[in-house]
Amino acid sequence: EPEVTQTPSHQVTQMGQEVILRCVPISNHLYFYWYRQILGQKVEFLVSFYNNEISEKSEIFDDQFSVERPDGSNFTLKIRSTKLEDSAMYFCASREGRAVEQYFGPGTRLTVT
Amino acid sequence: RKEVEQDPGPFNVPEGATVAFNCTYSNSASQSFFWYRQDCRKEPKLLMSVYSSGNEDGRFTAQLNRASQYISLLIRDSKLSDSATYLCVVKGGGYNKLIFGAGTRLAVHP
Numbered sequence: 001e002p003e004v005t006q007t008p009s010h011q012v013t014q015m016g017q018e019v020i021l022r023c024v025p026i027s028n029h030l031y032f033y034w035y036r037q038i039l040g041q042k043v044e045f046l047v048s049f050y051n052n053e054i055s056e057k058s059e060i061f062d063d064q065f066s067v068e069r070p071d072g073s074n075f076t077l078k079i080r081s082t083k084l085e086d087s088a089m090y091f092c093a094s095r096e097g098r099a100v101e102q103y104f105g106p107g108t109r110l111t112v113t
Numbered sequence: 114r115k116e117v118e119q120d121p122g123p124f125n126v127p128e129g130a131t132v133a134f135n136c137t138y139s140n141s142a143s144q145s146f147f148w149y150r151q152d153c154r155k156e157p158k159l160l161m162s163v164y165s166s167g168n169e170d171g172r173f174t175a176q177l178n179r180a181s182q183y184i185s186l187l188i189r190d191s192k193l194s195d196s197a198t199y200l201c202v203v204k205g206g207g208y209n210k211l212i213f214g215a216g217t218r219l220a221v222h223p
Binding site (some may be wrong): 035042045058100105109111 | 124145156157158159162172209210211212215
């Protein structure tokens, strides 16, 4: 069964550093998403991406965040200058064109020290 | 008012028990509804979509009441492997942003 994959599984970085989180969505999916979950809290939407552009973003997704689909398979989330409060699990998700169900990758645990 | 509200639990039930979870949502324009399951420090996994007519998948039954803005999940014959957090999820309009509840924890014991 096709799956969303994410790398790395765990990333430790120092405050102020840039990080790039990588995702490979399911191959025939057209819509891509990033969510995050701070430890002990609920899953929160960050951004959706379709047809090579951002279609919706939340208040969390400020100028420090960017997304890119650099090639036909990868989907990346970049945080330019990490803060302590960026420490969280970051989940990538994707969905087919006509379906509404989103499928999540295993997540990247980001720890900012 | 929270967009999606769930009882956090935990629900501690013996194997074989029937357990029900409820969820309410605030936006009457919400279009699609789901139950996801999340194990500790893992990704949310889609358990089932919830349709207006209700739907069943094996031991799991989901119901939707649009008038009351209420969603439910019933688990029959609980197994140890059902222990997890159950997330009530609502899709808004637009490009299918998902809005998650905080989850209800279920612990099934022998």
